[in-house]
Each structure stands twice: as structure tokens, then as C-alpha cells.
Amino acid sequence: MTVPSLLPRQDARTQRDRLEVLTVLINGPEFDPVLRGGVLKIPPSHPVYPWNCTVPDCARSRWRRYAMCSVHADQWQEAEAGGMTRTQFLRGAEPLAAWEAPEEMMCRICPQRPAFSLRLAVCFRHRNRWLSHLKRHPGADEDDGCRRTT
Ligand SMILES: [Zn+2]
Ligand SMILES: [Zn+2]
Structure with a gap:
């Protein structure tokens, strides 16, 4: 007995039907259009997969922590230690030009x-x-x- 014989058999029609269902779902209105196509290009402020720094007008991508670029994350850590709120920091932080190319x-x-x-x-x-x-x-x-x- 070989391993493929243990798997449920799928005929060509079953595979085609699944592909059609998947295609209909992908082209449906509730599927995020950003996720369609061969190469995904997620916009910086995507509601589910954002990657931009949260300081207004900062062109850099966010770092691992604080949803900010590395420079603003460092500045925020110092500001937070000094008692500043995140809202105060975000209002006063200077936006930075892009360090890395998004493409x-x-x-x-x-x-x-x-x-x-x-x-x-x-x-x-x-x-x-x-x-x-x-x-x-x-x-x-x-x-x-x-x-x-x-
Ligand atoms: Zn930034
Ligand atoms: Zn080279």
C-alpha cells in the first residue's frame, strides 16, 4: 500500500470545482483587493497590515515595537520615561524622510x-x-x- 492510495481520491471535476469556488471568493466584494494578483503590494497604512510609522507624515516604515520607525521608537522611549503621553509625543514628533525605499x-x-x-x-x-x-x-x-x- 502506498501513501497516495490512503488519500481521498479527487477527480478532475472536484479540483476544478474547488478552483472555481476559490476564484469566486477571491473576486467577491468582501475579499481585500490588495491581496489579489501575483505580487502583493500592501499600502503603508493598510487597516490590517499597516507598516508605516504612526508619527504623522513620517515616511519611514515601522520598527518592531511601538508601531513607529526606529528613530521615533527611541525618542518615544525617552519621552515616555520622562512622563510624556503617547498622544503628546505623536503631536510633537518631527516627521522624517524615507530612509529605505519602499520598493x-x-x-x-x-x-x-x-x-x-x-x-x-x-x-x-x-x-x-x-x-x-x-x-x-x-x-x-x-x-x-x-x-x-x-
Ligand atoms: Zn517615524
Ligand atoms: Zn552587488
């Missing part, structure tokens, strides 16, 4: 690989090579990843 970015040296460091726009391998280079040449410019010649 996938490719390595600028080998464009077939995704960028690991979005600041440098290079893949994991090139980022490590760059960090290794900085260790050997401490005077290299760390801001833009390019050595400037003057």
Missing part, C-alpha cells in the same frame, strides 16, 4: 541581486566588501559609498 532596490554593481544596504544601494556581498575596504582604508568616505577624488 525593492537592486545592487548598483550587480543589478541581478537585491540591495541589502539601501543606503549604499549594494547587495550583501558588495556591502561586506565595502565595509572591509573601510577597515583597511579608514579615510574613505562612508556617506555615499564612493571614494572621492579631488
